Amino acid sequence: MRRKFLLLLETGLVLAGLTLGASAWKIHSALVQPLNITQEELLEVPKGTTPNRTFLRLEADGVIKDAFWLRVYWRFNLPKQPLHSGEYRMLPGMTVEGLIDLWKRGEMVQYSVTLVEGWNFHQVRAALAKEEKLEHTLEGLSDSQVMDKLGHTGVSLKGDSSLILTASCGA
Numbered sequence: 001m002r003r004k005f006l007l008l009l010e011t012g013l014v015l016a017g018l019t020l021g022a023s024a025w026k027i028h029s030a031l032v033q034p035l036n037i038t039q040e041e042l043l044e045v046p047k048g049t050t051p052n053r054t055f056l057r058l059e060a061d062g063v064i065k066d067a068f069w070l071r072v073y074w075r076f077n078l079p080k081q082p083l084h085s086g087e088y089r090m091l092p093g094m095t096v097e098g099l100i101d102l103w104k105r106g107e108m109v110q111y112s113v114t115l116v117e118g119w120n121f122h123q124v125r126a127a128l129a130k131e132e133k134l135e136h137t138l139e140g141l142s143d144s145q146v147m148d149k150l151g152h153t154g155v156s157l158k159g160d161s162s163l164i165l166t167a168s169c170g171a
Contacts, residue, residue: 027073030066031097035090037063042109043099047085051103054083064096074100084108121157 041063045054051074059067074081078100086108090099111133115124121143128134138146147155 023069023072026066026069030064030069031073031100032095033065035063035092035094035096035099036065037090037092037094039092041090043088043090045083045085045088049083049085051078051083063090070096078104 043054043058052071055064055067055070055074058064064070081104083103084106086106088099088102088107089109111131113127113131113134115127119127125138125143125146129136129139138149141149143157147153147157
């Protein structure tokens with residue numbers, strides 16, 4: 001009886017070791033796979049999206065394989081790591097591990113808007129309205145309504161509006 005128990009225990013340990021080894025190999029293979037893209041692409045991660053959903057979406061789009069193993073990797077190795085919303089640049093030859101490194105560093109694509117010194121409030125609003133990548137939440141609002149939202153209710157825009165913009169931007 002004792003001999004059977006030891007044999008069963010040995011067999012269980014060997015099977016557990018083989019299972020862990022195979023899982024580690026699958027995770028490693030999933031991490032080092034190159035992204036299936038031929039040119040630079042932007043990956044948009046909307047606010048509130050989880051890594052699981054993102055891996056599944058990339059797999060559905062044919063960019064990666066083995067999303068299951070990547071989800072397992074994230075769950076065990078990066079459970080407290082947030083996935084920041086934004087756009088991430090994926091380059092040909094980049095591996096999944098490289099993409100995950102971008103996510104860990106929060107290295108999103110950033111866009112710039114040039115505001116020329118001396119512009120008035122109307123010119124600033126017009127320049128911001130032209131930017132496609134900005135979320136436009138002030139469309140249809142008058143200047144006084146915008147000032148109300150900025151916490152400057154009743155402030156006249158006839159004076160030096162650069163002071164208002166500086167105060168509103170936190171400079």
